[in-house]
Amino acid sequence: MPSNTEIAETLLRIRKLMELAGETFYKFTAYERAAATLENAPPVTDLLAAGELTTLPGVGKSLAATIEEIVRTGTCAQLETLQQRYPPTIFEVLGVSGIGIKTAAMLFETYGIGSLADLEKAIDSGVLAEAPRMGPKTIENIRRGILAYRGRMRRTALPRALVIAHEAVTYLESGPAVHRIGFAGSLRRAEVTVGDIDIVCTSDSAAAVIDHFVRWDRARAVLSEGPTKGSIWLEDGLQVDLRVLPDNVYGNLLQHFTGSREHNIQVREHAARKNLRVSENGILNLENGDVFTSRDEQGVYAALGMQYVPPELRSGIGEVELALKNELPELLEATDVRGDFHMHTTWSDGRQTLEEMIAAVAARGYEYHAITDHSPSRGVIGCSADELRTQRESIRDLGDKYGVRTLWGSEVDILPDGSLGFPDDVLQGMDIVIASVHSSFRQTREEMTKRLIRVCENPYVTIIGHPTGRKVDGFAGYEYDYDAVFAAAARTGTALEIDGQPKRFDLPANLARRAKSLGVTLTVDSDAHDAGQLGNIDLAIVQARRAGLTRDDVLNARPLKGVLEFVRAKRERLKR
DNA sequence: GCCGTTTTCGGCCCGACTGTTTTCAGTCG
Structure with a gap:
């Protein structure tokens, strides 16, 4: 089943080829808008099954049919027809910064330039210089655009982008005339990855600020420099845009x-x-x-x-x-979160001792938290049941010593058949159980769906950890029927986690939103492997906000009593 | 192609910067 991103990419291909082919402006922008919508929408496969596709803004009857065809066949007739007119390499040319549709169409129709190789040949032979509106500066920009295309970085992960953005702000504040300054763009919207860094600031002397900006020694190239706006490229191709206006706006x-x-x-x-x-x-x-x-x-x-x-x-x-309509949800705030259910110590694959972690948790001012070292089926880094019982003896005392309620738990492996890495009698004694998939990622959709539903039906499982297994910069996650598993989680009172590790951000915001709509309770967790990583929970919180979650949707925004009641209620209901 | 608290037809967001122009098209966000 194609992901939303894959479907959006297909729609964008259609959109570009439509424009090249001279299609009406509002027709191809409709494809572009639909593609943008899909990036943050619930999974198309679920919407399709539920007949809800046209509820998305910008998706009408025609686009819904196209999307359905893409889901069913991986392509669509419209794309196939358009692709006969242009070579697939035309998308390379369109990917070059500075070359838009008009230029690409002209280059293809007049000079037969349909690939990056053709383009470079035309530059070197001087053919390009004969084209209309192709002065020396434009050609130099295209040359640079080709280099950037070849060495292009993927989108930058949010935590890294934040570090660079802070450095840029610090630099700008060291210069003249900056009044107020802040982040904007996808960085401020807390998207998991960002394409560039947008900074806005106010000043009475915009020119001085821009001048200082483009002189930053981290800037490798200045892309543009106007009276209110500047753009630079950093060493690794990351773009930083700055806009400067008067303070009243x-x-x-x-x-x-x-x-x-x-x-x-x-x-x-x-x-x-x-x-x-x-x-x-x-x-x-x-x-x-x-x-x-x-x-x-x-x-x-x-x-x-x-x-x-x-x-x-x-x-x-x-x-x-x-x-x-004045109906926006009142989003979860960092101050609503009373604890963190997911962290590791040297008892399994964590890097700090139990006492160090508990001390660090207490310093964050939490009411409660859980220590959740791995079960043994994961190999050497797990803990046996006996070891965990020993750990339990010291947990309560350490919690008391540091003034925080420490819950005893484990992150237990979900085995391929949906059974768990510890037997029921071990799980029964735990305050909190997180169950996570750490193996057999490539099961069929049907197997994985059955596997996860069985986990929901286990009375001792409180939370499913990083529920899709996706990695932000790689693996798309295991395939299963999200709606079926989310419905099982809602029915059984199993919480789903938003894991704040920057490599995970799992559940992704669009799926957390879907889970909420089906009545699922969620958690925000750090999955910390050392004390410094406890702050990952803040990243989980912003993802929860992107999902539209409120305090009521999140288990660890409840007081301890409410958490224990949630655990007890499920065990009671599914007693076996 | 989408969409409706003026509309089921006739509209459809807004502006900065560049390079090449003699007043603006193309690109980008």
């Missing part, structure tokens, strides 16, 4: 550059119906010419008659409609 500026593009389009479409034109410079009233500006974003949304939309929700999948 800081709210407008931040709102504009936080996006997402799709969110902004929907906000502006709504505004346009009220004869308002929204941009980073303010909200223009087309009837009387007045311009409304705001120093904060709250003012911008209020002026449009909308509820304030937190950045994590701005993905264009229905939040604008909810904000207009």
Whole structure:
């Protein structure tokens, strides 16, 4: 079954070829918008099965049929027809920064340039210089674009992007004239990976700020440098964009550059119906010419008659409609979280001792937490049942010593048939049990679905850990029927985890959103393997916010009593 | 191709920067 990302990529291929072929502007942008929507939407395969595909904004009858065809066959007739007109390598040419559709179409129709190799040949032979609007600077930019394409980094992981963004801000603040400064773009929306780093700031002297910016010694190339805007490339090809405006429009500026593009389009479409034109410079009233500006974003949304939309929700999948009806969820806050259920010590594959971890947890001010070392089926790094019982004896005392309630538990392997790495009588004694898949990732969809439903039906399993197994920069996760497993989790009172390890972010936000809609309780956990990683829980929290989760949806936002009641209720209900 | 608190037809977000132009097209976000 293709993932949403794969389907979106196919739609974007269609979109590009449609434009090359001279299709109507609004027709091919419809494909582009649908592709953007899918990136953050619940799994298409589930929506399709439930007949809910056209509930997505921008997906009507025609696109729903195309998407269904892609899911069923991996391609669609429309794409096949278009692909006969252009070589597959045309997408390389379109991938070069500075070459858009118009240029690519001209190069292909007039000069037969349909690949990167053709393009380089045309540059070297001087043919390209004969083309219209191809001066020396443009050709030099294309040459640089080709280099960037070849050495292109994938999108940058959020934690790393945050580090670089902080460095950029520190540098800018060391220079002249910066008043207020902040992150925008996908970084501020806390997407798991970001394509570039967007920074906005206010100043009375934008030119001085931009000048300082492009002189940063980390900048390897300056892509553009105007009176209010600059763009640079860093050593590894990561792009940083800076926009500078006067302080009275800081709210407008931040709102504009936080996006997402799709969110902004929907906000502006709504505004346009009220004869308002929204941009980073303010909200223009087309009837009387007045311009409304705001120093904060709250003012911008209020002026449009909308509820304030937190950045994590701005993905264009229905939040604008909810904000207009004043029905946005009150998102989970970091201060709501009372504990962390998932962490390891030197008893298994953690790097710090039980006491060090408990001391570090207490320092974070939690009410409770669980120590969850691995079960033995994972090999040398696991703990035997006897070892864990020994661990249990010291846990309560250490918790008392540091003033935190330490729960005894384990992260138990889910075996290929859905049974667990410890027998029931061992699990029964534990306060909390996390069950996770660490082997046999490549089972069939049917086997994996059965396997996980069986785990939900085990009365002693409190939480399923990192429920898809996906890695942000690689493995897409094991395949199973999400809706069927989520329904089983809801029915049995099994919580699903949002694991905050930067490599995991698992559940992904779109699936956590789906799980919530089916009545599942979730947890946010660090999965820390040393004390420094306890902070990973903050990353899980922002992903929970992207999923639209509230305090009520999250188990570790409940007081200890509520947590223990959740565990007890499931054991009671499924007693065997 | 999508969509509706003016609409089932006729609209469809908004602006900055570059390079090549003699007033703007193309690209990007």
